[in-house]
Amino acid sequence: MTAILVVLYLSGGIVSGLRGVANLVVAPFDWTVSTIARPIGHLFAGVVNYSDVVNQNQKLRYELGQAQLRANQVWPLERQLQQLTTELHVPYVGSLPSVAVQVTAISPTNFAATIDISKGRDNGILVGMPVVGNGGLVGTVISTTPHGATVRLITDIDSSIGVTDGHGAKSIIVTGQGVNSGLRATSVPLNTSLKTGTLLWTDGLQGGLYPPGLPVASVTSLTLTPGAATYDLTLKPAADLRHLTYLDVVQWEPST
Amino acid sequence: MNRALIPVTIVTLFIVAFQLAILSSLRIDGVVVMLVWLWPLALGLAGSASLAVWSALLSGIFFDTHAATPFGLTALVGLAIAYVASRLGREGVGDLDSAALWVTPVIAAAAGFVAPLAYVVAGALTLHFSMWHASLGESMVVNAVAFFLLARPVGRLAIMVSGSGARVRR
Numbered sequence: 001m002t003a004i005l006v007v008l009y010l011s012g013g014i015v016s017g018l019r020g021v022a023n024l025v026v027a028p029f030d031w032t033v034s035t036i037a038r039p040i041g042h043l044f045a046g047v048v049n050y051s052d053v054v055n056q057n058q059k060l061r062y063e064l065g066q067a068q069l070r071a072n073q074v075w076p077l078e079r080q081l082q083q084l085t086t087e088l089h090v091p092y093v094g095s096l097p098s099v100a101v102q103v104t105a106i107s108p109t110n111f112a113a114t115i116d117i118s119k120g121r122d123n124g125i126l127v128g129m130p131v132v133g134n135g136g137l138v139g140t141v142i143s144t145t146p147h148g149a150t151v152r153l154i155t156d157i158d159s160s161i162g163v164t165d166g167h168g169a170k171s172i173i174v175t176g177q178g179v180n181s182g183l184r185a186t187s188v189p190l191n192t193s194l195k196t197g198t199l200l201w202t203d204g205l206q207g208g209l210y211p212p213g214l215p216v217a218s219v220t221s222l223t224l225t226p227g228a229a230t231y232d233l234t235l236k237p238a239a240d241l242r243h244l245t246y247l248d249v250v251q252w253e254p255s256t
Numbered sequence: 257m258n259r260a261l262i263p264v265t266i267v268t269l270f271i272v273a274f275q276l277a278i279l280s281s282l283r284i285d286g287v288v289v290m291l292v293w294l295w296p297l298a299l300g301l302a303g304s305a306s307l308a309v310w311s312a313l314l315s316g317i318f319f320d321t322h323a324a325t326p327f328g329l330t331a332l333v334g335l336a337i338a339y340v341a342s343r344l345g346r347e348g349v350g351d352l353d354s355a356a357l358w359v360t361p362v363i364a365a366a367a368g369f370v371a372p373l374a375y376v377v378a379g380a381l382t383l384h385f386s387m388w389h390a391s392l393g394e395s396m397v398v399n400a401v402a403f404f405l406l407a408r409p410v411g412r413l414a415i416m417v418s419g420s421g422a423r424v425r426r
Contacts, residue, residue: 026269111376111379
């Protein structure tokens with residue numbers, strides 16, 4: 001019981017200071033291990049996965065070309081949308097400023113889906129700001145230091161996001177299912193227009209945690225429990241959360 | 257002061273660094289192998305109770321400062337593992353040289369299987385209920401298998417660093 005109380009006590013304010021000191025102590029060991037082990041790991045990974053890397057490179061070049069083409073096609077529509085949303089006083093995510101960041105670490109534990117990023121308070125990053133990249137919403141900033149921040153991924157068990165399909169469907173809540181798991185939504189009405197493959201976006205409801213229009217996830221299956229009057233959805237994040245390197249922090253704060 | 261304290265402290269810090277820099281990204285079926293729990297177990301089985309407890313505390317605290325989970329939980333589970341392993345080590349159970357070849361790996365596998373569950377239960381006791389999730393079973397199985405495979409090499413390292421082997425031989 002005493003141990004539990006100690007844990008509860010330490011979970012408060014002094015932990016942040018302790019984290020900084022511990023980081024300083026471990027840093028030289030961390031650097032040594034990384035310097036020795038990372039190149040060896042990369043060498044083996046490169047040898048084993050060389051053909052995959054070449055294929056991936058070709059695929060990425062193709063996708064980049066496609067994305068550029070789409071961007072050129074979409075530009076007039078985007079401008080029109082921006083004008084309309086401005087007139088309706090709805091925040092348009094494309095017009096919000098963002099800060100480019102690099103992922104410095106992924107969660108070292110099996111029990112929290114988080115990442116650390118390379119910029120913090122000094123670059124205008126604040127708690128609650130959404131983080132996007134790799135094709136969709138990645139997560140939310142949950143803590144900051146002057147030169148770094150921690151982001152809770154959308155798959156974290158504590159994450160919940162209000163989403164919509166953008167075609168008049170009611171807002172539904174998508175929750176994380178833990179590290180390396182997908183997303184889930186429950187109690188979706190039977191008359192929903194959602195089907196497998198439908199892409200869901202942040203609903204941007206007033207007082208919500210995200211601005212509207214950020215792609216969150218696509219539906220992978222709709223399950224009807226016998227006797228239930230609603231669907232359960234399993235969803236796949238729109239962003240590829242397994243390969244996070246560079247991201248954007250959208251400088252948008254939830255309204256209180 | 258125990259003469260092995262400094263080498264054990266240095267190796268423990270390297271193990272934390274290896275855990276954070278390598279094992280955290282080298283996930284097996286999405287699961288991180290918790291070397292920071294295997295190390296105090298190996299020291300405990302080597303018969304170094306105080307060093308096992310010290311390394312569990314040190315590695316747990318340093319690991320927890322890098323994780324977004326409740327502070328102290330990894331150390332708490334590590335301490336429990338170190339305590340049980342030390343009791344077994346004192347009885348000579350799991351000794352690499354005298355016990356049967358499979359004993360140490362099986363004890364380690366049992367610890368690897370139970371530790372993630374103990375972590376989640378400890379989390380629930382500190383009112384953090386969100387750590388129950390679908391991949392808990394995978395964490396338990398992967399850690400059990402990894403601990404089984406790594407038990408003997410890590411145990412040998414523990415004997416070497418703590419000087420337990422030299423004491424026994426004298």
